[in-house]
Amino acid sequence: MAELDLSKYEKILFKHVDQEGSDTIDYYLKHGGYEGAKKAITEHRPSEVIDIVKESNLRGRGGAGFPCGVKWSFVPQNTDKPKYFVVNADESEPGTFKDRVLIERDPHSIIEGIIIGSYAIKCNVAYLYIRGELVYGYEQLVKAVKEAYDKGMLGKGLFGTDYNLDLTIHRGAGAYICGEETGLLSSLEGKRGQPKIKPPFPAVEGLFRCPTVVNNVETVCNLQHIINRGAEWFKNIGPEKGPGPKLLCVSGHVNKPGTYEVPMGINLKQLIYDVAGGVWKGNKLKAVIPGGTSAKVLKAEEVDVPCDFDSMMAIDTMLGSGAVIVMDDTTDMVDALYNIIRFYHHESCGQCTPCREGTGWLEKILKRIMAGHGRMEDIDTMLNICDRMVGKTICVLADAAAFPCSSIVTKFRSEFEAKIQQGAGYDKRIFTGGPLVQPGAVSRHNQERRKDKDTPNRISLDPELISKPSQSKVETTS
Ligand SMILES: Cc1cc2nc3c(=O)[nH]c(=O)nc-3n(C[C@H](O)[C@H](O)[C@H](O)COP(=O)(O)O)c2cc1C
């Protein structure tokens, strides 16, 4: 597949994130900030804003890739109920660390996107729900919201019109399931963060049973650029049916892990070898998870594929949250899967039997295999459990656990057979309890990398690092 010429790519979302003071409103205003929101409110009717965003083919960056403008158009117009615009900053999919860069280093771009989205659906009260562990990000957002109120970008009479908008930042308590939109809304309502059956979809009946749009942080950061530069301009970046700039988080066994802004549709191979510096230590590529641990794994020979929603779907995986996890030929795939499944079992909210029990059974079986007591029939039992989890639950967390499991077991079956035949022996994590999930889902490798001072820095989900500003360089293509 042809490679893109990245030297011609103009950064859009990450244009300012590595500049001094990029988080302040003065910097933001000096560089054209809030012009998109002003244009939307003073030059367009709300329905026109929806039409422009629909026309741009912007698709949600939170995981499902649903068309943004189409979702907005589902919000009923003839209702007396208030409408809500909610931005999802829960960012908990293992391997995903893109939204936090925008939150920490360009928070006003999120606020501007929220203004445009709220205006489009005629909402006067918006919320941003941020994952509890992102303490620094929360502080940055609170500071930015105060600045925005002080300068009249939020509050009453925006840009000299009669449009009012209030924005509240709400901190979660750190549960993966609160990233699922209906779980998030339950949590925002003050209840346990448990997902609800859809339909009704939030656009019709969401927060406090009122029409609600939920969008991801990265999604809303595209809005001002679409308003300022037009839908046609946006559609020319990458594939027409799902275009635009894309933030991809590359972690695992690469020389230059980091968050990269690239045009949608970049070849996955080009991303790994050219942008992220190739597989570390000159090792061979073994596998890649292309869209967060909820996505089905790809083998090395399958990575010559464009990174966009439809191309990934065509090869039976997904772009998901844009978390590309690279594994070299030293990776123990049984161990990697065990690590992933422990995470999903821990995060299942427990409402649905196939998810609550299924993730638990998978963990138990994998633990048994890892401890050297696996049975050959365990392999088909795991595939059978996965079959019974997909499409049978309130939300898709069960599917998100079953997809990596069934794909890893199927594509790397011989490794499971070998481990069962040999007996893996004592694994101390099984008895002492290790870190739950590392980005990259390759825990031993991560521990090794931390000891190795010559390898590039990277974002870790270590509890001691999580509340501090991002430790990694922000890598952007230019
Ligand atoms: C288990 C689970 C976790 C999720 N976590 C997140 C998350 O952390 N951030 C996010 O934006 N979307 C997350 N999503 C997707 C949201 O449910 C929703 O589709 C998204 O926020 C919509 O925004 P978008 O249309 O802009 O992508 C998650 C979904 C599931 C099933």
Ligand code: SF4
């Ligand atoms: S699928 Fe799992 S996480 Fe989702 S509602 Fe059911 S039990 Fe909860």
